[in-house]
Amino acid sequence: DIFEMEANLPPTTNAHIDAETDNVPPSDIKVEDRPKLQIFLIRHGESQANIRSHVVSGQSNHVLLTDTGNAQARALGAHLKQNGVTFDHIYCSPAIRTKETARICLEAMDVKEDPIVDSSLLEIDMGHWVGQQRNAVYTPETEAEIKKDPWNFAAPAGESPKMVEDRFVKFVETNLYPLTLKPLTDDRSADNNIRKIAIFGHGFACRCLLRWVIDSSPAKTYKMRMDNTAITELWYSASSGWHFVRMNDSSHLIAQNVPVT
Numbered sequence: 001d002i003f004e005m006e007a008n009l010p011p012t013t014n015a016h017i018d019a020e021t022d023n024v025p026p027s028d029i030k031v032e033d034r035p036k037l038q039i040f041l042i043r044h045g046e047s048q049a050n051i052r053s054h055v056v057s058g059q060s061n062h063v064l065l066t067d068t069g070n071a072q073a074r075a076l077g078a079h080l081k082q083n084g085v086t087f088d089h090i091y092c093s094p095a096i097r098t099k100e101t102a103r104i105c106l107e108a109m110d111v112k113e114d115p116i117v118d119s120s121l122l123e124i125d126m127g128h129w130v131g132q133q134r135n136a137v138y139t140p141e142t143e144a145e146i147k148k149d150p151w152n153f154a155a156p157a158g159e160s161p162k163m164v165e166d167r168f169v170k171f172v173e174t175n176l177y178p179l180t181l182k183p184l185t186d187d188r189s190a191d192n193n194i195r196k197i198a199i200f201g202h203g204f205a206c207r208c209l210l211r212w213v214i215d216s217s218p219a220k221t222y223k224m225r226m227d228n229t230a231i232t233e234l235w236y237s238a239s240s241g242w243h244f245v246r247m248n249d250s251s252h253l254i255a256q257n258v259p260v261t
Contacts, residue, residue, distance in 0.1 A: 004231075034180040037236040041196045041206045042076070042105075045192040046068030046228045046261045047097040054134050056124025058158065061095040071258045072229040073101045077108025077251030085196070087111070089179065092200035093121035101229065102200040115200065120171035123202035127158025151218035161221060172209070180238045206232065213242045228261045229253065 019039035046069035057063065067072070092102045092115040102115045129137045137155070146153045154160040179195050199206075203226040211221045211232060225248050226232065233245040253260045 029183060031180065031239045033193070034238040035182070035184055036103050036194045037176055037197060037234075038194050039176070039199065039234040039236065040085075041209070041232040041234065042101070042198060042200050043203050043206060043226045043228055043230055044095070044097040044101040044200060045051045045072040045076075045104075046259075050228065050261060051098075056126050056132050056134055056137060056155075058130045058155075059095065059123045060130065061093075063095070063097055065097055065100050066164070067095070068259050068261060069101070069228060070104060072253060072261075073104035074108050075120070075252050075256040075258045076101075076206070076229045076231075077105035078256065080105070081109045083110075087113075088195045089197045090115040090200075091118055091121060091175070091198070093117070093202060093205075094119055094125070095122060095202070098200045098202065102198075105200075105229075115198075118171060120167045121201045121205060122162045124204050124208075125159040125254060126155045128156040129158065150221075161204075161211075161218060165204050165212050168205060168209045169212055176236070177250045180236070210234075210244075210247070214244055221250060224248075227253075 045065045047063045047065055049055070049060050049063045051066060051101075052070075070235070086109075090102065090106070090111075090113060092098045094117050098121070099115070099117070106113070108116075151162050152160045176197065177247075179197075184193060184195070205223040206226060207221050210216075210224055210232065211218060227248055227250040229252070230248045230250040232247045232249070235243040235245055237243070250260050252258075
């Protein structure tokens with residue numbers, strides 16, 4: 001919502017994409033034998049807030065999907081089913097638009113499992129700006145303040161991108177990293193030692209996680225485009241760290257003649 005300009009910032013020092021993560025607990029399983037994680041970050045379908053872009057929405061957890069958003073979620077599920085994609089673990093934020101996107105998508109995949117709901121996946125909280133006209137809060141003075149430090153700037157009573165990133169990273173460390181410590185219990189072959197994870201979330205929050213993964217400048221976070229129900233795919237290996245596979249894949253919408261928004 002708020003970060004639409006660049007700033008000259010010192011480089012960050014996360015360097016996650018090619019390095020083994022320090023926060024993975026020890027395990028009796030050899031590092032090279034630990035399950036890999038294939039993570040599908042999926043933005044929710046088009047919501048009523050998305051078609052009112054002149055108003056600041058932030059989390060707005062009550063907002064519903066539009067008819068287009070419902071169609072996007074169905075198209076996503078049909079695409080995943082057609083390509084034989086299955087999930088071992090499914091998460092979503094508490095927002096109605098993500099829960100509905102997950103429900104419709106999973107129904108189209110014939111999946112009966114309910115997602116695990118986690119508030120760490122919520123969109124950025126825009127505080128007192130929620131519901132206000134965008135041009136009323138983005139004054140030249142405010143934009144100048146944002147430009148000085150886009151990573152730590154927060155709307156009044158809201159969150160900064162750093163705060164969003166910190167809670168999303170904590171979710172990864174608490175919920176996803178431990179999955180690499182448990183051997184798979186089914187009959188998958190050694191070369192398919194992979195846990196597939198779906199996360200139904202939000203555009204800016206997911207971009208904050210990506211910033212951390214690729215260690216980009218915080219001022220560039222807004223430039224990562226994420227269309228509604230687009231798939232961004234990440235892999236994690238305990239031996240080689242994070243790998244960025246694809247971003248903003250909305251080909252399922254184009255193939256099924258559903259609007260890309």
